[in-house]
Amino acid sequence: MSNLRQRFFIADCPIRGEVVQLKDALHTILNQRTYPQAIQVLLGEMLSATALLASTLKIKGRISLQIQAEGSFKWAMAECNHLGEVRGLADFESDPRFEQATDSSTVLATLKNPVLFINIEPEFGERYQGIISLDQPTLAGCLMDYYARSAQIPTHLVLASDPQSSGGLLIQLLPRTEEEKTTIDEDLWPRLIMLTDTIKADELKQLDAQEILYRLYNEEEVRLPDIEQLSFACTCSKQKCENALIQIGEQAVQETLDHQSPIEMDCQFCGAQYKFNAEEALSLFGKHLS
Numbered sequence: 001m002s003n004l005r006q007r008f009f010i011a012d013c014p015i016r017g018e019v020v021q022l023k024d025a026l027h028t029i030l031n032q033r034t035y036p037q038a039i040q041v042l043l044g045e046m047l048s049a050t051a052l053l054a055s056t057l058k059i060k061g062r063i064s065l066q067i068q069a070e071g072s073f074k075w076a077m078a079e080c081n082h083l084g085e086v087r088g089l090a091d092f093e094s095d096p097r098f099e100q101a102t103d104s105s106t107v108l109a110t111l112k113n114p115v116l117f118i119n120i121e122p123e124f125g126e127r128y129q130g131i132i133s134l135d136q137p138t139l140a141g142c143l144m145d146y147y148a149r150s151a152q153i154p155t156h157l158v159l160a161s162d163p164q165s166s167g168g169l170l171i172q173l174l175p176r177t178e179e180e181k182t183t184i185d186e187d188l189w190p191r192l193i194m195l196t197d198t199i200k201a202d203e204l205k206q207l208d209a210q211e212i213l214y215r216l217y218n219e220e221e222v223r224l225p226d227i228e229q230l231s232f233a234c235t236c237s238k239q240k241c242e243n244a245l246i247q248i249g250e251q252a253v254q255e256t257l258d259h260q261s262p263i264e265m266d267c268q269f270c271g272a273q274y275k276f277n278a279e280e281a282l283s284l285f286g287k288h289l290s
C-alpha cells in the first residue's frame with residue numbers, strides 16, 4: 001500500500017512535474033467518517049491536488065484546499081505539508097444526490113454558492129489565501145483555470161480518485177532563459193499537455209509512477225529524482241486545544257464544566273481525544289481550584 005510522490009524533469013527542457021498516488025493514507029482519511037462515494041472521490045482528488053501543489057512550493061509549511069458551500073454540502077478540506085503529510089475532512093448532511101453520484105463532478109455541480117479557497121501557510125512568514133472559482137466541471141479544471149488566470153507558471157494537471165486509491169499528475173512550464181527560448185521547440189508544451197491528457201483514470205491510480213511517465217513521455221528524456229513517501233498525519237495537539245479553550249474564554253469554559261467535566265475535545269481529522277478536567281481547564285486562566 002503506497003503513498004508516494006515522484007518528481008520528474010525532462011532533460012534540457014524547462015519542464016518539471018510530479019506524479020502522486022495515495023492508498024492507505026487515503027483509506028485512513030476516508031475511514032474517519034461515513035462518506036458517500038462521490039464525496040470520497042472529491043476528497044481523494046483534493047488530497048492528490050494538495051500533494052502535487054505542496055511540492056511546487058519552495059517553503060516549509062502547508063498548503064490546503066477548502067471548498068465551502070451552502071445547503072447540504074457544508075465544506076471539504078485537504079492539506080499537505082512540506083514533509084508530505086496529508087489530512088482531509090468533509091462535513092455534509094445526508095442528501096440523496098450524494099448517494100446517487102459516483103464522481104466528484106456531480107457533487108460539484110450540486111453545490112450552492114460554492115467557494116474554493118487555496119491557503120498557503122508557511123511556518124514562518126505571511127499566509128496567503130486565494131479564491132478559485134468553481135465554474136469548471138472538474139476540480140482539476142478549476143485549478144488549471146486559477147493558475148492560468150493568476151499568471152503564474154503554466155500548469156497542467158490531471159486527477160483521478162475512487163474510494164481505494166487516488167492519483168494525480170502535474171506538469172509545469174518553468175520560466176525560460178534567453179538561451180532556452182531560442183533552443184526549445186515551441187510545440188513542446190502543447191505536445192506534453194496533449195500526451196498528459198491521454199492518461200486514463202485507472203492508470204493514474206494504479207500503475208507505478210515510472211510506468212505512467214514512460215507511457216506518456218517515452219519520446220522525451222525523463223529524469224527521476226528519488227521518490228518521496230507521503231503519509232497521513234494530523235496536526236492536532238493538546239496545546240492547540242488549550243489555545244481554543246483560551247479563545248472561547250473563561251466564562252464559556254466554566255459553563256461547559258458545569259454540565260460536562262472533564263471537557264472532551266475530539267479531533268475529527270484523526271479521532272484523537274483530548275480531555276481537560278476542571279483544574280486543568282481553569283488553570284489556563286490562572287485559576288486554581290481551592
Ligand SMILES: [Zn+2]
Nearest residue numbers: 234236267270
Ligand atoms: Zn488530529
